[in-house]
Amino acid sequence: MSPEQCRAARAWLNWSQEELAAKANVSSSTLRDFEARRRIPIANNRAAIQGVLEEAGIEFLFMEGEPLGLCWRSTRAKKPNNVEVTKRRRVRAGQLSKS
Template sequence: MYQEPRTTLLTPALCRGARGMLDWTQADLAERAQVSRSTIRDFEGGRHELHRATEAQLRLAFEQQGISLTSNDREIGIALTRTNASDPAAPPT
């Protein structure tokens, strides 16, 4: 039976980049996504792929902090939306 190739939006580099934008350690992400730190370490180190459910947990943890992961045919990107008006980096409202 033919199975479509699995496409993931979250790559190890994007995971590291999103954590960096939030100034999170691997332990911070693991706690917020409710996964083990070794899962984050091994994924970011290229030792294994993520299960779909684990990827969803990581993406949700990032999204809850304003991180948006985007992808199209040519680009993959990370954006951080600031919602705190007292933050000088926040976009004007």
């Protein structure tokens, strides 16, 4: 998961950095620094952040090991109550989708 994918996933879920950090049980500074590309969290923290986002219905996309974007998991995945999904969207790392 790249910092851009993390920010995009958090935006889709309408979560603040503090909310995601609390859900992943990592410090706010760890998440803030990761999203700003100031440092890479230790493996446990990075896995915890990604795991929380995946549990919320986010799927991270990669091509040949490089981050490509993200999408909602299949409709079978449980979506959070505060998120309404009208169609499947993909966002490339570093870009925002207006569709």
